[in-house]
Amino acid sequence: MSDTEVRDGFKFRGGSLPLDFAATLAARLRPEPRDLLAEPDDLARWFVAAGLVKERLKVTARVLQRARDLREAIYRLAIARARKLPFPEADRALLNRQAAGATPAPHLDRNGSSWTTGSPSELLSLIARAAVELFGSAAGDRIRQCEGEGCALLFVDTSRSGARRWCSMAGCGNKAKVASFRARTAPR
Numbered sequence: 001m002s003d004t005e006v007r008d009g010f011k012f013r014g015g016s017l018p019l020d021f022a023a024t025l026a027a028r029l030r031p032e033p034r035d036l037l038a039e040p041d042d043l044a045r046w047f048v049a050a051g052l053v054k055e056r057l058k059v060t061a062r063v064l065q066r067a068r069d070l071r072e073a074i075y076r077l078a079i080a081r082a083r084k085l086p087f088p089e090a091d092r093a094l095l096n097r098q099a100a101g102a103t104p105a106p107h108l109d110r111n112g113s114s115w116t117t118g119s120p121s122e123l124l125s126l127i128a129r130a131a132v133e134l135f136g137s138a139a140g141d142r143i144r145q146c147e148g149e150g151c152a153l154l155f156v157d158t159s160r161s162g163a164r165r166w167c168s169m170a171g172c173g174n175k176a177k178v179a180s181f182r183a184r185t186a187p188r
């Protein structure tokens with residue numbers, strides 16, 4: 001697993017900010033999902049890990065709840081987009097509402113990276129806007145859900161063939177390969 005895919009305990013395999021944000025509810029399809037945004041400071045850590053800001057911001061409990069609501073709306077909208085189903089209306093309305101908020105100013109660094117300065121709620125608006133852009137563009141046709149067992153991670157498939165199946169070749173892809181090798185070589 002390359003270290004660019006996991007930062008500060010959060011997975012960044014989606015190739016898209018809103019899809020990586022949705023991944024902060026880990027093990028979604030398992031009986032006991034794990035909320036990686038359990039405390040306000042977890043959201044502050046995620047903003048840094050995602051490269052949005054350089055230092056941890058002060059996050060309130062209210063903003064954390066807004067973040068979780070946005071995250072779940074993004075997840076359901078992404079699934080609808082991937083399966084070519086109608087968008088859930090309440091989620092679409094929530095996303096548009098959050099995308100309408102002020103967004104932080106971006107800064108280009110000398111070394112070719114960028115970050116922003118903004119409040120936590122402005123950063124949520126930034127994520128919401130990125131989700132609007134993704135779901136409303138042709139890239140939305142490339143949203144996939146990892147086929148790894150119990151893995152619910154979403155990603156944008158940028159492969160030429162458009163047939164990428166795993167969130168990570170080194171993670172879920174490798175596990176599936178090992179499982180199918182075992183099945184083939186198992187004594188009968």
Ligand SMILES: [Zn+2]
Nearest residue numbers: 146151167172
């Ligand atoms: Zn996976």
